[in-house]
Amino acid sequence: MIQLTEFQNKTLSTIAERRKIGKAGLPQELIRDEQVKVRFTESDRAVIDTFAKNVDTNEAQFLYTLAISSVRDMMNNDASLAQEIKRELLRAGIVLPEWMQDDHEQR
Template sequence: MTTIYQPGEGSAGAAVASGVRKDLLSRKKVGKHGLPFHIVRDDQIKTRWTESEAVAIKITADAMASNPAVETNVAAIRGFLAMFAEAPEMLVHVHNELKVAKLPAPEWLPALPHKDLQP
């Protein structure tokens, strides 16, 4: 796996302040309480919302005749698209890692913008 350098002045998701990102990361839990990370699948990792965040998400989803899981996924995808617009090198990184893993790109993932950005 490749590590992407992120300059201190902010890029790649700059719209989400680093303090917010750190707060969300601090709430990350792995599987059932006490289950070691190495035996948990990635899709079992969940970020816990505060009560007010969860209610705000539910109210939004209800107003859209949807559910919180779908709307948080939509918000995440929209956030990724904004990040890729801010930092095209992250889009290149994602495409490269998907290629290495021999996985197709999700249909919502933008195509690579320019040949000069590809390694």
């Protein structure tokens, strides 16, 4: 079995829980309604699919978790970039994701 970080496990659990609730049961800022199309080679997709199955989730939830945890790691490693991104989101009136809030940025 593949070992995920604590953050990745929590993210997968949160996604799975929200999926059971449905859009009607979530506040607007927690609804995942944007889609990003990503194209992979057949072999890359097979690797991703195999990883997803090994952590007992589907490909979309796995890719979401990887993307968010990778961005979080990069922001944790570049405090000035993280602050600029936060300022930009707040200026645009976008609620900060839970994982971007100060008490969730512990390394």
